Amino acid sequence: MNPAHGMKPTDIQNPDYFHKVVDCQWACPAHTPVPEYIRMIAAGRYSDAYMVNWHSNVFPGVLGRTCDRPCEPACRRGRVEELLAAPQPVAICRLKRVAADNKDDVHARMPRPAAQKNGKRVALIGAGPASLTVARDLLPLGYTVVLYDSDASAGGMMRTQIPKFRLPESVLDEEVNYILDLQPELRLGQKVDSLKAVLAEGYDAVFVGCGAPRGRELEIPGRKEAAANIHIGIDWLSSVSFGHTTRIGKRVIVLGGGNTAMDCCRTSRRLGGDEVNVVVRSGFEEMKASPWEKEDAMQEGIPIHNFLVPKQFLHDKGKLTGVLFEKVKAEMVNGRRNLVPSGEPDVTMPCDDVLVAVGQENAFPWIERDIGLEFDKWDMPKVGTTTMQSTNPRVFFGGDAAFGPKNIIWAVAHGHDAAISIDLHCQGKSVNDRPPPMVNLMSQKMGIHEWSYDNDISNDLRYKVPHAPIEKTLKDVKLEVELGFDVKQAFLEAQRCLNCDVQTVFDTPKCIECDACVDICPMDCITFTANDEEDVLRTHLTAPALHATQDIYVSAALKTRRIMAKDEDLCLHCGLCAERCPTGAWDMQKFLLEAPKTGYACHK
Amino acid sequence: MTYITKPKLRHPGIPVNKLGFTHRDYEGTVSTLCAGCGHDSISFAIIQACFELNIEPHRVAKLSGIGCSSKTPDYMLGQSHGFNSVHGRMPSVLTGANLANKDLLYMGISGDGDSASIGLGQFVHCVRRGVNMVYITENNGVYGLTKGQFSATADKGSKSKAGGSNMDSPLDLVSMALLIGATFVGRSFSGDKAQLVPLIMAAMSHKGPAFIDVVSPCVAFNNHAGSTKAYDFVREHNEAVNRLDFMVDREPITVDYAPGTSEEVELHDGSKLRLAKLHADYDPHDRIKAMTYLQSHAAAGELVTGLIYMDPAASDMHANLNTVDKPLNRMMEAELCPGSAGLKSFNDAHR
Numbered sequence: 001m002n003p004a005h006g007m008k009p010t011d012i013q014n015p016d017y018f019h020k021v022v023d024c025q026w027a028c029p030a031h032t033p034v035p036e037y038i039r040m041i042a043a044g045r046y047s048d049a050y051m052v053n054w055h056s057n058v059f060p061g062v063l064g065r066t067c068d069r070p071c072e073p074a075c076r077r078g079r080v081e082e083l084l085a086a087p088q089p090v091a092i093c094r095l096k097r098v099a100a101d102n103k104d105d106v107h108a109r110m111p112r113p114a115a116q117k118n119g120k121r122v123a124l125i126g127a128g129p130a131s132l133t134v135a136r137d138l139l140p141l142g143y144t145v146v147l148y149d150s151d152a153s154a155g156g157m158m159r160t161q162i163p164k165f166r167l168p169e170s171v172l173d174e175e176v177n178y179i180l181d182l183q184p185e186l187r188l189g190q191k192v193d194s195l196k197a198v199l200a201e202g203y204d205a206v207f208v209g210c211g212a213p214r215g216r217e218l219e220i221p222g223r224k225e226a227a228a229n230i231h232i233g234i235d236w237l238s239s240v241s242f243g244h245t246t247r248i249g250k251r252v253i254v255l256g257g258g259n260t261a262m263d264c265c266r267t268s269r270r271l272g273g274d275e276v277n278v279v280v281r282s283g284f285e286e287m288k289a290s291p292w293e294k295e296d297a298m299q300e301g302i303p304i305h306n307f308l309v310p311k312q313f314l315h316d317k318g319k320l321t322g323v324l325f326e327k328v329k330a331e332m333v334n335g336r337r338n339l340v341p342s343g344e345p346d347v348t349m350p351c352d353d354v355l356v357a358v359g360q361e362n363a364f365p366w367i368e369r370d371i372g373l374e375f376d377k378w379d380m381p382k383v384g385t386t387t388m389q390s391t392n393p394r395v396f397f398g399g400d401a402a403f404g405p406k407n408i409i410w411a412v413a414h415g416h417d418a419a420i421s422i423d424l425h426c427q428g429k430s431v432n433d434r435p436p437p438m439v440n441l442m443s444q445k446m447g448i449h450e451w452s453y454d455n456d457i458s459n460d461l462r463y464k465v466p467h468a469p470i471e472k473t474l475k476d477v478k479l480e481v482e483l484g485f486d487v488k489q490a491f492l493e494a495q496r497c498l499n500c501d502v503q504t505v506f507d508t509p510k511c512i513e514c515d516a517c518v519d520i521c522p523m524d525c526i527t528f529t530a531n532d533e534e535d536v537l538r539t540h541l542t543a544p545a546l547h548a549t550q551d552i553y554v555s556a557a558l559k560t561r562r563i564m565a566k567d568e569d570l571c572l573h574c575g576l577c578a579e580r581c582p583t584g585a586w587d588m589q590k591f592l593l594e595a596p597k598t599g600y601a602c603h604k
Numbered sequence: 605m606t607y608i609t610k611p612k613l614r615h616p617g618i619p620v621n622k623l624g625f626t627h628r629d630y631e632g633t634v635s636t637l638c639a640g641c642g643h644d645s646i647s648f649a650i651i652q653a654c655f656e657l658n659i660e661p662h663r664v665a666k667l668s669g670i671g672c673s674s675k676t677p678d679y680m681l682g683q684s685h686g687f688n689s690v691h692g693r694m695p696s697v698l699t700g701a702n703l704a705n706k707d708l709l710y711m712g713i714s715g716d717g718d719s720a721s722i723g724l725g726q727f728v729h730c731v732r733r734g735v736n737m738v739y740i741t742e743n744n745g746v747y748g749l750t751k752g753q754f755s756a757t758a759d760k761g762s763k764s765k766a767g768g769s770n771m772d773s774p775l776d777l778v779s780m781a782l783l784i785g786a787t788f789v790g791r792s793f794s795g796d797k798a799q800l801v802p803l804i805m806a807a808m809s810h811k812g813p814a815f816i817d818v819v820s821p822c823v824a825f826n827n828h829a830g831s832t833k834a835y836d837f838v839r840e841h842n843e844a845v846n847r848l849d850f851m852v853d854r855e856p857i858t859v860d861y862a863p864g865t866s867e868e869v870e871l872h873d874g875s876k877l878r879l880a881k882l883h884a885d886y887d888p889h890d891r892i893k894a895m896t897y898l899q900s901h902a903a904a905g906e907l908v909t910g911l912i913y914m915d916p917a918a919s920d921m922h923a924n925l926n927t928v929d930k931p932l933n934r935m936m937e938a939e940l941c942p943g944s945a946g947l948k949s950f951n952d953a954h955r
Contacts, residue, residue: 081613082616083614450607456608456609457613459611459612512835512836514795514821514835515645516639516645519645522610523613523615524618543615543617546616559836572611572613574608574611576606582823
C-alpha cells in the first residue's frame with residue numbers, strides 16, 4: 001500500500017456528496033427533500049410537510065396519488081431489508097398524499113401576486129404541469145405570464161388523461177388554483193396553431209409545454225374497417241374525463257403495457273366492460289407500467305396477457321368482432337432482447353371494443369421550420385438538457401414536449417429549470433450561469449445521547465394503503481379507489497424512513513481510533529484500514545461493498561496512518577456511531593438541499 | 605450510555621459461520637459503559653472470536669465480578685450462560701462451575717481492580733490450580749466506577765487525570781500468571797483487534813489456564829498525557845513480539861512472512877495457530893526466558909504484547925484431580941452416592 005496512491009479524503013463541501021446519500025432526493029427529478037417532509041408528517045406537521053413539497057414539486061396532492069415515484073426504487077429502506085422475502089421502500093408517494101389530505105388551509109402561506117410587474121411578458125403554451133410550474137416560479141417575480149391551452153381549463157394531461165378514480169378533480173383544482181391565484185393571463189380554449197404568430201406578439205420568452213398529445217396508431221389490417229370500435233387510448237380517456245364518453249362494450253381489449261393502458265382498462269371496467277383484457281407484446285416484467293398500477297388493474301379482475309403481438313382486427317362487415325394475435329417469445333440476438341415468433345398457433349380474442357395504448361408521440365405541426373428553431377432527425381426540437389432552451393433563444397421547452405413522454409415530476413423539474421433560464425434570459429444574462437442549490441448542514445445533537453430526530457429504527461414492514469370496497473369503486477368512474485393512509489398508519493409508515501439526510505459527518509483530527517463506532521454499527525459500514533485505490537479498498541471493508549454506485553466516505557490519514565472508510569450504501573443513519581464516539585469525531589448533521597429555482601421570494 | 609437498542613436490521617452481505625450465525629448473533633445488550641471504552645472493543649473481539657470458532661453460544665459460560673469490566677459479559681454472548689459474582693470472587697465461582705460441569709467453555713472476565721486488588725488471592729489460586737478457562741483482565745489502571753483512583757496495575761510515576769502521580773509499584777498480572785503456572789499467557793491492546801481476536805481464539809482452544817491481560821484505556825479517567833494506559837501512549841510503546849493467525853478450516857488471511865520467521869503450532873482441539881515472529885530472539889515456549897524478556901523490556905518502558913507463553917502439552921485441573929470423564933452435574937444420585945453399604949465398607953477399609 002502506498003498512501004500516495006490511495007483514495008483522497010472525501011470532499012464533503014461538494015453539495016453532491018451528501019445529496020447522493022439522500023437517495024430519494026437525489027433520484028427525484030425535482031429533488032424534493034423527502035426525509036425532511038416525512039419527519040414533519042410523523043410529527044403531525046402536515047401543513048409544513050405540504051409546503052416543503054409544494055416548493056419543490058408544485059403538485060403534492062396530485063403527485064401523492066399519481067407520481068411515477070423514481071424515489072421509491074432508490075430508497076435505502078429497500079436495500080437494508082434485503083434479508084426479508086420482499087424488501088420494500090418507504091411509501092414516500094403515499095406519505096406525500098397524507099400531507100396534502102391533512103393539511104390546514106394553506107392559502108395564507110402561498111405567494112401573493114407580484115405587487116409590481118417587471119415589464120417582461122412570457123407566453124406558456126399548454127397549461128399542464130410544466131407550464132404551470134414555470135408560471136408559479138415567474139409570477140411572484142413580476143413577470144406577466146400568458147397561459148394558452150386548447151382545453152377550457154388548466155391542468156393538461158393531469159386533467160384529461162388521469163382517471164378521476166385515481167385523481168379526484170377537487171385535488172387537481174385546488175393545486176392548479178394556487179397558481180391561477182397568482183394571476184396569469186388565461187387564454188384557455190384557444191388552440192395555438194402557429195408559434196411564429198405567438199412570437200410576433202412580442203413576448204420576451206415563449207415556453208412550450210404542450211405535452212406529447214398524439215397517441216400512437218396501430219396500422220394493422222382491419223383498422224379502417226372496424227374504426228368505429230377502435231379507440232386511441234389517450235383520446236378516449238380525455239373523452240371520458242370530459243363526460244363525452246360514458247359507456248363501452250361488454251368485452252374490451254386494451255393493447256399496450258404502459259400506465260395509459262392500465263388507466264384504459266380500469267376505466268373500461270367502470271363503464272360497462274365486464275370482460276376486460278390487457279394484451280401486451282412484451283413479457284410481464286418488461287412492461288412499462290409501474291408495478292403498483294399493474295397490481296391495481298389485476299386486483300380489479302383484469303387479466304394481463306403477455307407475448308402477444310396484434311396481427312389483425314377481425315370484423316364482420318365493419319363491426320369489430322375480435323383481434324388476432326401472433327404468439328412471440330423473447331430471444332437474445334447479438335446481446336439484444338428480441339421478440340420472435342414462437343411458432344405456436346395464432347390466438348383470437350373476441351371483443352366489442354379495442355383501446356389502443358401503445359405509446360405517445362410528440363407532434364409539432366404548429367411550429368414553423370423557419371423561425372430559427374432546429375429539429376433533430378427524430379423531428380424533436382433541439383433542447384438544452386439543463387437550460388431547456390431551444391436553438392431559438394426566446395423559445396424554451398419542458399415536460400413531454402422537450403424530450404418525449406416522461407411523467408409529471410419530470411415536467412415539474414423541467415419547469416423549474418426553464419423558469420431559471422427564462423429569468424436569466426430576460427435579464428440579459430447567460431442561461432448557462434445556473435444558480436447553485438441552497439445547502440445547509442446542521443448538527444442534530446441535543447444532549448449527550450439525544451438527537452433532534454428519532455434515531456430508533458422501526459422494524460415495521462411497509463404499510464398498505466387501504467382501498468375503497470371494489471363493489472363500489474367499479475360502479476363509479478369518479479370514486480377514488482385509494483383511501484390514503486390514516487394518521488396512525490401514516491405515522492408508522494413515516495417511522496420506517498431512515499432519515500438519510502441526517503448525515504454521519506467525520507472529523508478526522510478528533511478520532512482516537514478506539515473502534516467504538518466499528519463495533520456498534522449495526523450494518524458494519526465502518527472500517528479503519530490502510531488506504532488504497534477505491535476498487536481495492538472496497539474489497540477489504542468490514543462488510544462487503546454491495547453496490548458500486550454508492551460512495552465510500554474516506555477520511556484523511558489518522559494517527560496510525562490508517563484511514564476511516566465508511567460505505568454509505570446500507571447506513572441506517574441511526575447515529576449509534578456518534579453516540580458511542582467519545583470525542584465527537586462522528587456527528588449527525590442534517591443536510592438540507594433546496595434545488596435551485598427562481599422566485600425564492602415565494603418561500604414562506 | 606446509549607438509550608436505543610441496536611437495530612435488528614443487519615448488512616445482508618456479512619459472513620455466516622458453520623452454525624448459520626452471523627457475528628450479530630453473538631452480541632449482547634447495548635453497552636452502558638462510557639462511549640469509547642476499551643472494554644467494549646474487547647467484548648466485540650470476544651464476539652468475533654466466538655463467531656470465527658463456530659462456538660455454540662450455549663456452550664459458553666461467562667463469569668465476572670464487580671467493576672466496569674465485570675459489567676461487560678452482559679454486552680456480549682446474549683445466549684450464553686452468565687454469572688455476575690461478588691467483587692473479586694469470580695475465580696472461585698468459576699472453579700466451582702468448572703468442577704461441576706467440565707464440558708462448558710469458561711470465560712472469566714475481570715479487571716485490574718477485581719483481579720489485582722480485592723481478588724488477587726482468588727486470581728492466583730485459580731490459575732495455579734490449572735482451571736481450564738480463558739481469564740481476561742480488562743486492564744485500564746484506574747478504578748473507573750469510583751471516578752478514577754489509581755489501581756494496583758497503574759505504573760509508578762504515571763499521572764492521574766487530576767494531576768497527581770502514582771507512587772506505588774505496579775502489579776504486573778502477566779508476570780504473575782507466568783510465575784504461578786498459567787499455561788497460556790498473552791497480552792494485547794483493546795485498540796488492536798487484529799492482534800487480540802486471534803489471541804482470544806487461541807486461548808479458547810487451549811486446554812488449561814489461559815490468561816490474557818488486555819490494556820484497555822479508560823476514556824473518562826485515564827486517557828490523558830502522563831497516563832501509561834492511554835490510547836496514544838500504548839500505541840507508541842507497544843512492542844508486539846509476534847503476530848498470530850488462527851486457522852479454522854480456512855487459509856490464514858494475513859500476508860506471507862519471510863521464511864524461518866513463522867511456525868505452526870497445533871492446539872488441543874486440532875486447530876492450528878501460525879505464529880509470526882516479529883522479534884527473532886523471542887521464544888514463546890520458554891517460560892523462564894519469557895519472564896526475563898518481560899522484565900527487561902518493562903524496565904525500558906516498553907509494553908510487550910502478543911503471545912507471551914504457551915505450553916502446548918498443558919493439562920488442567922480435572923486431569924490433575926483424575927476426575928471421571930462424565931461431568932459431575934450429569935450424574936444422578938445412584939452414581940454419586942455410594943450408599944450406606946458402600947460407605948461402611950469404605951470406612952472399614954480405613955480402620
